[in-house]
Amino acid sequence: MFANRPAAEEPRLAVTRPPRRRLRRVLASALPVPVVGLVLLVASGNLLLPLRQVVDIEAKMASKRDFFQDPVVERLLMKHGFRVRITNMGSREIAKQDYEGYDVVFPSGQPAADLISRERARANRPVLLYRPFVSPIVLATYREYAEVLTAEGAAKRLSSSGGRPMYYTLDMRQFLDLARGKRKGAQRDPKDGYRWDEIDRNDHVRNGNKILAQTSDICESNSAGTYLGLVAFVEHGNDAPDSEAEAEQLARKIKPLLVEQGLPSSERAETYLSPDGQSIAPVSVIYEHQFLAHQIGYEAEKGATDDERVLLYPSTRFVTEPQLVALTGDGARLGELVSENRELQDRAMELGFRSRNATSGATSDELTRFLTERQIPVPTTSADDTRAVLPSLPLLEKMIEIVGDCPDRTGNQ
């Protein structure tokens, strides 16, 4: 597997330091006063957990912290003796920065994980990879905007059983054409992309900004890099570039489509879900699980789904595969637990993730059942949809650097 690694040593799992097993401080300080100790346990929500040792896991992750920061997941992990401390940063940034001292890193997609595993292989410290779940990349928007795109013919409602649809398919070709000043077969100055108020005849959205999907920083995040790959695939005639020259040329061609949003902001999903989200960014590139988690939580709290927030599934689909990279023995135990444990896998589904066997694009049976039980519409794939293919890792990296004017990777000699 690690063919390029310098010879000599046996491949082995690198354990950089002895596992740190220590009593929780709360317990330690509570022991002299048993009664108070019990009160403390009740108060901190860990009632009746067996008094066992807990391993602190140092982790770096991006959007998948949604899973690890979920209180139920935290409790389940604690039950198995893990407590995860998270440093939050974009996936590509995770790969670029030093990860010494961490047990796991969990970039949101394969490219960043590949960067890390290659680098560690070169350094003769191979890693173990776990793929506990997957989630498609989507364009999250609001009802009015989806309807404006539908009236334009760029989006189509996906079948819904009565009520207003929660899901739409977005014709990526038409969507990108609008950004390039092409509409209904007529081309104007390609630099003069259409704005919302030009295609919105009835003043539904009142927005003079250009029609585009906003991403987080392409130099840092997996979702933005994946969206770049998607746009590149569409612009390249539904094909991924396969030579460096082709990739560079394509990157320059699509750059204007991806930089007009200006300075990118992080926390895309958080912004999307905030009360002011529609004003800040009408269309955001996020992961499906972030949307579904919101709808599941909204439904649980209010008894109905959030009717204003809807999803555009790009007609060219791509399912991201977050990879948990174990850098230590403890990290590997955590990776194994998260991938295999039934309760954690069930919880992942309740948080909107698809199980790994559902990469074909069809919603996994479990997720379908779960959503249906809660009367949350189930996203269905249109048979016409294409599965996008990302360029190979070096080409994608090259394209990201060109589009984002990103600094070269550091720490990779």
Place this chain on the structure above:
Amino acid sequence: MRRGAGLLALCLALVATLLTACSAADGGETVRLRVLASPDLAVLAPLLGDLKAETGVDLRLDHRADAETKPADRDRYDLAWLSSDRYLRLTAKAATRGVQRTPTMTSPVVIGMKPDVARKLRAQVPGGRLTWADIADAAATGTVRFGMADPRHAGSGLAALVGVATAAAGTGAALRPEDVSCDRLRGFRSGQNLTADTGPALVDSYADHQDETNALITYESDLLALNASDRLDDGLEIVRPADGMVLADFPLLLLDPAHRTAYDKVTQWLRRDSVQRHIMQRTLRRPVNTAVTRDARLREPVGNALFYPDQPGVVAALLADYGDPDRRTTSQVVFLLDFSGSMRGARMAALREAFAGLSGGDLSASGKFTRFYRGERLTVVRFGERVLEEKTVTVTGPDDLTALARTVARGGYGDATAVWSALDRGYTTAARELAVDPDRSISLVLMTDGENNAGLAYAEFVRRHQALPTAVRAAVHTYPVHFGEADADELRRAAARTGGRMVDTAGSSLSEAFKEIRGCH
């Protein structure tokens, strides 16, 4: 019975103390962090005691007026807490990339107006939905006199400047270097009569000068807080311009990764429901925690966010063009207008329409941004085979613009076209005005529809131009407007020689051409 209750109370108190101690410090020691803070964060000082008690982290805020515009000294600070880190992300990319940031609250930069002014402006706009263009227009006429923080120092001022400039460019996208044009901000700028180096100082200054000023551009939160105080005679009506706003998200940045544990505690604490509610009540900024029920005043839609430029050169150019709000100099444009016979009819109608447009008749967004403005000095030189008339006004009100329009409306055509004699006259006028006021910014707009066939030859004009004092030659550029049968090559040559550029009316109109060069490229 009583003793039992007392014992129970003692136990509870003991438990409570221990609970706080344990959940808070998780190690006992207080961590002290040095924080570079924007003055906009000073309002949160009363929360820091609770933060320390509940997390064991003691934030020592050092409020600096230039916190948002100078990269933080990492030897002196562990964290930075700003109203916005955009400027730093733009200008110090390497230093800010990968730095952990956590938004703590949000507030859009909007404009507050005295109710009578807001009413007057709304009445002039279909639907009453005011835009930055309408505000620029009202600033140009002197209707709106606003306060705004100095964009070179304060986050709110910079956000406002970027917002107005983005709206003025009207591209619907983030500003690129080629979109930046001071021409469109001069009118807006002329309405500013109050400034300060920080957000809080601006608010104080407005309260002190509310008789001279009738609008304030700053964070929504500052306006709401000012309205809630008893410092204003007239509350300010909050106007969220329909062409967009820039949002501040008050990020807390981790400068020294060694303090991550403490940083995590602080950010978790800041985003708690109860703390977010407290912050909202205290600052009137919008909570980032969606579980918090918003104050009724914060439920208004925030307005469309404008795309923020991602190229440092754009912001640098905007700041340079906007200049020092405390030291405003007069701008003067000398229009050299061809009144030869060939201008009769449709061409003259187009010229008069262009002037009427610049005098406030053009109701498009670009028209409102580029119109003549109060305090601007305007000279019209009519020429035919020689200079026919020269008229100068300093705009103080509609009467001056009417006087200018009369000059342009007067017939009196010449028989030939003395292009270079007219331009020579322009430089004579400019040299005279500069001698009186060396700080003045003067530019020449030369509009002609024919080739030079009278007066000075081009070579003679060049000779005289070279003989001008260096200061005049360096400062006064010529912007020829090519119309009809004029000699484009020669006009282009004159533009290049004087440091200006030529604008062609082919494919657009005289009005569009005049709007494109309002004299400050």
